[in-house]
Amino acid sequence: MNESEHQARVVECFGRRVIVEIATHERIAAEMFGKRLACVCGDEVRIRSSKDLGDVPRVVEVLPRRSLFARTDSRGRTEPLAANLSLLAVIIAPEPEPDPFITDRYLAGAAFANIASLVIVNKAELQSASSERFGLIVDEYRHAGFDVFALSAKDNSTVEPLREMLRDKATMLVGQSGVGKSTLTNQLAPASARATRELSDSSREGRHTTVSTALFRMPHGGELIDSPGVRDYAPPLLEDATIQFGWPEILKLAPQCRFNNCLHLREPGCAVIDAASTKQISPRRYESYKRLMNIMRGLAPEYERRR
Ligand SMILES: Nc1nc2c(ncn2[C@@H]2O[C@H](COP(=O)(O)OP(=O)(O)O)[C@@H](O)[C@H]2O)c(=O)[nH]1
Ligand SMILES: [Mg+2]
Ligand SMILES: [Zn+2]
Numbered sequence: 001m002n003e004s005e006h007q008a009r010v011v012e013c014f015g016r017r018v019i020v021e022i023a024t025h026e027r028i029a030a031e032m033f034g035k036r037l038a039c040v041c042g043d044e045v046r047i048r049s050s051k052d053l054g055d056v057p058r059v060v061e062v063l064p065r066r067s068l069f070a071r072t073d074s075r076g077r078t079e080p081l082a083a084n085l086s087l088l089a090v091i092i093a094p095e096p097e098p099d100p101f102i103t104d105r106y107l108a109g110a111a112f113a114n115i116a117s118l119v120i121v122n123k124a125e126l127q128s129a130s131s132e133r134f135g136l137i138v139d140e141y142r143h144a145g146f147d148v149f150a151l152s153a154k155d156n157s158t159v160e161p162l163r164e165m166l167r168d169k170a171t172m173l174v175g176q177s178g179v180g181k182s183t184l185t186n187q188l189a190p191a192s193a194r195a196t197r198e199l200s201d202s203s204r205e206g207r208h209t210t211v212s213t214a215l216f217r218m219p220h221g222g223e224l225i226d227s228p229g230v231r232d233y234a235p236p237l238l239e240d241a242t243i244q245f246g247w248p249e250i251l252k253l254a255p256q257c258r259f260n261n262c263l264h265l266r267e268p269g270c271a272v273i274d275a276a277s278t279k280q281i282s283p284r285r286y287e288s289y290k291r292l293m294n295i296m297r298g299l300a301p302e303y304e305r306r307r
Contacts, residue, residue: 002051005060010043010083011215018059020047025217033058040068041213041225042083042170069113069172070236076299078236082172082213082225087116089166091175091184092137093123094130099176100137102233104288106174107146108246109235118147120162120173122180125152140282145248153184163188167221172213177229185226189216194226234295243296247289249281265290 008020008030016032018039030047032038037059039045044063049055065083073079088110092098103119110117119141121127127134127150142148149165151158166188173181182194192214213227235246240263244250250264250272258269264286267273276286 003048004051005046005048007063008045008047008059009215010039010041010045010059012212013039013041014212019214020045020057020059021215022047028057030057030059033060037062038080040080040083041215042085042172042223044084067113067115069109069115071109072234072236072299076237081227085113085115085170085172085225087118087166087169087171089118089120089171089173091120091122091173091179091181093121093175093179094126094134095123096176096178098134098137100140100284101288101291102176102230103137103141104246104285105233105235105292107141108243108292109233111246111248112235112238112242118149118165120184121148121150122153122184124150124158125155140285143249143282144285145252153180153187156187159184159187163218163220166218166224170223170225172225172227174227174233175229177231179229181226181229185216185224189218189224191219192216192224192226234292234299237299238296240293240296243289243293246292247285249275249285250289253281263293265293 006022008022010018011021011027012019018030018032019027020030021027039059039062045059046061047057048060049057067085068080069082069085069088070078070080088106090103090106092103107117121138138148149162151162153159173184175181182196185192185194211228213225215223215225218224241261244254253271253275254262256271259267262270264270264272272286275281276283
């Protein structure tokens with residue numbers, strides 16, 4: 001038989017069809033072998049090629065993942081989004097109108113998956129003209145202890161410090177549609193040539209919005225994954241007591257609560273409730289923590305029903 005096996009990296013997925021990068025950095029089309037095998041962008045896989053002309057290489061094995069970033073869909077099912085990430089960069093911008101609760105849940109999702117995270121404030125050149133509300137949102141992330149990078153994806157000179165930071169990391173860019181993920185991808189990995197959204201005047205409908213998750217190499221080192229915009233994000237299902245691990249400022253106060261199993265909801269002697277009511281931590285971020293707990297409790301029965 002004229003067959004050979006190689007290790008490869010999944011850089012884009014279209015259902016059963018995938019694009020993989022092989023050792024020469026060449027990108028080739030491949031197909032999943034068998035119905036049970038599934039992979040996501042960033043996966044390390046083994047592909048089997050045959051020398052027969054016209055035969056598409058098959059992905060025959062997905063290698064163990066160093067990390068897996070996933071979401072929960074509305075039915076409580078876990079949907080993997082990307083594998084082997086070392087950093088999740090959550091982008092916010094003064095426009096479109098930010099929903100900080102989505103950003104909170106992304107940051108929490110990274111923590112639950114043991115992936116480092118940071119906040120990128122894009123379109124920084126618009127910030128002075130933007131609402132006071134936006135400035136307060138950015139401050140909340142700084143106070144909660146997250147790394148915050150402000151830049152303008154359209155202005156290469158402002159991107160330089162981030163480029164350094166992302167070197168030798170595998171980073172996924174996430175955030176609401178229109179915050180500038182694809183624009184930043186083009187700046188950091190010019191070969192990616194990602195389509196960015198332009199609003200057409202007649203309909204105000206977005207054109208050229210990103211439809212697939214895809215991995216690119218940055219010329220100075222590091223890998224970057226651009227992803228389609230989302231309307232919402234919820235992490236995979238969690239126990240009540242685990243949710244606080246997504247809120248560093250809450251986790252820090254938890255040892256001061258009267259009860260060591262405190263969920264910071266209504267318990268007496270709760271240091272987190274005290275801190276939120278005196279604005280020592282952001283009341284909105286605390287609200288966000290309680291919201292995620294409600295979402296998780298609401299999804300759990302859906303999930304149980306499906307088993
Ligand atoms: N003013 C300004 N606009 C930007 C900046 N970065 C991106 N945009 C614009 O924001 C819109 C959405 O960008 P895009 O990269 O498609 O966003 P995505 O949906 O997150 O991938 C496009 O019209 C971009 O030109 C920036 O730094 N400043
Ligand atoms: Mg995009
Ligand atoms: Zn408490």
